[in-house]
Each structure stands twice: as C-alpha cells, then as structure tokens.
Amino acid sequence: MKIAICAKQAGLDSLVDERFGRAENFTIVDLDTSVVETVENIAKNQASGAGGEAVKLLSKYSVDVAIVPHLGPKAETAMEAFEIKTVSQEDYKTVGEVLEAYKSNKLKEITKKKGLTRL
C-alpha cells in the first residue's frame, strides 16, 4: 500500500507542505517495501485546477492514501473519483512525524464535506 505526504523537500526530515494542490513535492512511501520516493508536484505552477492535476499525479504513482492539509472542493471530488483515501496531516511538522503518526493510527480520515456540484 502506498501513501503520499505533502513535502517541502525530499526525505523524511523535510517539513510538510501546508498546501495540497500547490505543494512543492509529494513524498510517497510504500508501506509494504518501505521504499521512500519524493516526486516533484508538477501541478504546483498551474494557473488553475492545480488540485485536480495533483490528484492525477498521485494516481499515476498508484497512491492509495493521501495525507493532506486542507483540501479544496475540486481536489476532494477528484480524490473520490480516483478512489484515493484522504487523511488529515494535522499539526505534525515533518514528513517523518506524519508517517509515524499514520502508522500508529493517530491520523483521522477526512470525510467529504460535499460542497461542489459535480456535473
């Protein structure tokens, strides 16, 4: 199973990014093999719709769970459509801390707020 964490830089010591769609990078951890990989968020400089584009990127890397700060309504809809579960990163400061908190079940799943009309 793969999880993604919004990260300022590569590695587990990096600070988490406080934005999702325009996060600098995503650190993707394969919990089965313990392989850690940081990928640049190609969506961060999009003029609009960065959230949806970032979700597409996570899907390309077969991410099952995204650990995120606040999610915009479009990103939320896209996460659901790509069947990626979303979990709150809460107030943890580094990627490593978030990872540990997730492993020990301290993070809560984000339930869909449901605001946006989908057509």
Place this chain on the structure above:
Amino acid sequence: MKIAILSGKGGTGKTTVTSNFAVNINNSISLDTDVEEPNLHIFMDMKEAASEPVYTLYPIIDKELCNLCGKCGEFCNYNAIIPAKNQVVVFSESCHDCGGCKLVCPTGAITYKKREIGKIFKGRSKYDTELHYGILNIGEMSGVKIISQLKNHPNIDDKTVFIDSPPGTSCATVEAVEDVDYAIIVSEPTPFGVSDMKMVVEMLREMKIPFGIIINKAGLGDDEIYLYSEDENIEILGEIPFDKKIAELYADGKIFSDSLPEYQNFFTDIYNKIIEKRRLL
C-alpha cells in the same frame, strides 16, 4: 471608430473618462466591459435596460461510449475534465469552452451543454446615448464571453464606440481591447499607477494598438509618469487635475464635465486629436 479606455491599476479613472467622452461626443455608444464590477451605467444613469443571458458550454460525457482513454484530460489546459478510475470528472466552472476535448475524443463520447454565466444589459442613458454593459455571475471565473458578446454589436462599426475596459492585463482586458482603433490609458501619477501602466503599454505594443495617456489626478504623486512617457515616446493626451470639485462630483455619481462645462472641450479636443491621428495613419 472604437476607442478602448484602460488603466492597469484599478481606480485611476477609466469610467470617469469613458463617461465624459460618452456625453460629449455625439452619437457615441459606450460599452462597460468591466463585467466583474460594472459601474458606467450608474454614472450614465441608464434607463429601462433590456437584458439578455450569456451562456458558456461545458462537456457532458456519455458513459456508454467513454473508454476512459484519458485524451480529453491530457488536452485540457485548465483541468476542467479529469478522467479518473471509473468515471470522468467535469468541473464545469473551470471549462473555458474551447471545444478541444470533443475534438480529441476518439469515441465521440463528449457533447456540450450550456449554462448561464452572466447577462448583458442594453439601454439608453439619461444623456440620450446608447449604453451596454455586462455582468458576470458571482463565482464565475471568466468574463471573456460576456465581453465578446457585448462587442458583437450590429452597428458597432459605423459609430464611435467607447469601451470601458477591465483593469489589469488579463484575458478579459485583452478581449476588451482586441480590434479597437485606439486605446487611451488612464493613469494616475503615483508609483503604483505608473508600474501597472507599464504592463498595459507592453500589452498594447504587443497587440499593435496605437495609444496615448490621460493623466488623472494630476498634481498627486511624483514625476515618474512624465519621465517614463518621454523616454518611451508616449503621447500624453491631456491631464485632469487632482481637484476636490471633481472628486465631489464623482462621489455624487455625476459626470464632471456635465457640471463643469469648462472641461467639455478637454474631451472633444482629445477625441478630435485621435480622429486626426487615425486619418494620418
């Protein structure tokens, strides 16, 4: 003859200048293309406006035909259409209605549906001039379609048309000034006014539209605007002083040359100067 009035920075006097031209030049039509916050109709005291809706299109996916190939999503520059696991997500409000996703769809699964994004109002002002303005619905991202519908006016080509443009240099501003014969930049002589004006100058040069400057609130700020205009060889068409009387009339919703007739020639002279320039081109 189409003349656009624009500024870069907001609040420099585009509408003030447009309304003063509109009441002093006979038989002119004025268009307020600042559809995010139109206000020309307030100053012109518009009566009995007829309204028409403005629509935009967005894609609808036929799930039976869609094979989730992903081509539409790769094509879309605005992430308005995102093929996901078992469905295609469409964010209708992000769609720019370019028609591209339908063109690239190999299975013909895409059709379009229209939705209203705003309205156009057409009527006459208290000064017996023709006036049209548009308004974009709250939450909508782009007023370009409304501006293009405003400019698509049947007898626009044989009249003098003053186009009150949106501030800045966005897509909406480009749409407002496209195809005009001349542009007037209204700037205030402050560092912010000059800085934003420089972007407009760059845009107009790129679009090959001839232009000049009216300095509003002259006497305020510093002399950078004069030095810049001289360096760049840009004509200053005229200056409106930073005058309490003018500010008071503005605050009262009045067109200042209507109350201060000594300014009427200011606008007709500039207009005649522009006509003469066009003739010499």
